[in-house]
Amino acid sequence: MFDELFDEILDDRHTHRHSCNKTDVTYAKLDALEAKSKAREASTEVTYLKLKVEKLMIITEALWMILKETTKHTDEELKEKIRQIDLKDGKLDGKVAAELPDKCPKCGQILQKNKLNCIYCGAEIISTDVFKR
Ligand SMILES: [Zn+2]
Numbered sequence: 001m002f003d004e005l006f007d008e009i010l011d012d013r014h015t016h017r018h019s020c021n022k023t024d025v026t027y028a029k030l031d032a033l034e035a036k037s038k039a040r041e042a043s044t045e046v047t048y049l050k051l052k053v054e055k056l057m058i059i060t061e062a063l064w065m066i067l068k069e070t071t072k073h074t075d076e077e078l079k080e081k082i083r084q085i086d087l088k089d090g091k092l093d094g095k096v097a098a099e100l101p102d103k104c105p106k107c108g109q110i111l112q113k114n115k116l117n118c119i120y121c122g123a124e125i126i127s128t129d130v131f132k133r
Pocket of ligand 1: 107
């Protein structure tokens with residue numbers, strides 16, 4: 001659907017109907033081409049991410065099946081644990097919202113996410129929760 005729209009925009013016959021000059025038309029075409037390219041890129045990325053999510057779902061399911069078969073844990077326990085984690089941010093909405101960033105234990109400045117050291121004082125950051133959002 002979008003491809004057809006872009007092709008229509010890029011079609012010479014279509015652009016001749018407008019009274020704008022050739023330079024404007026050329027820039028508009030270049031902008032449209034760039035937008036088309038970015039849309040394709042985003043679409044490819046979404047497809048790739050969907051595949052990765054599906055693969056993670058399969059791995060998670062396999063791990064759960066192994067755990068269930070080798071321990072006494074039940075589906076009910078898993079559901080309850082999922083519920084508890086979902087509620088970490090106070091909302092039962094299928095996701096855990098990003099938490100406030102920690103403060104540096106040495107200088108008290110707000111820490112940058114995914115940094116191994118405080119950017120203000122250089123103190124080494126030892127994360128306590130590996131699942132912190
Ligand atoms: Zn610091």
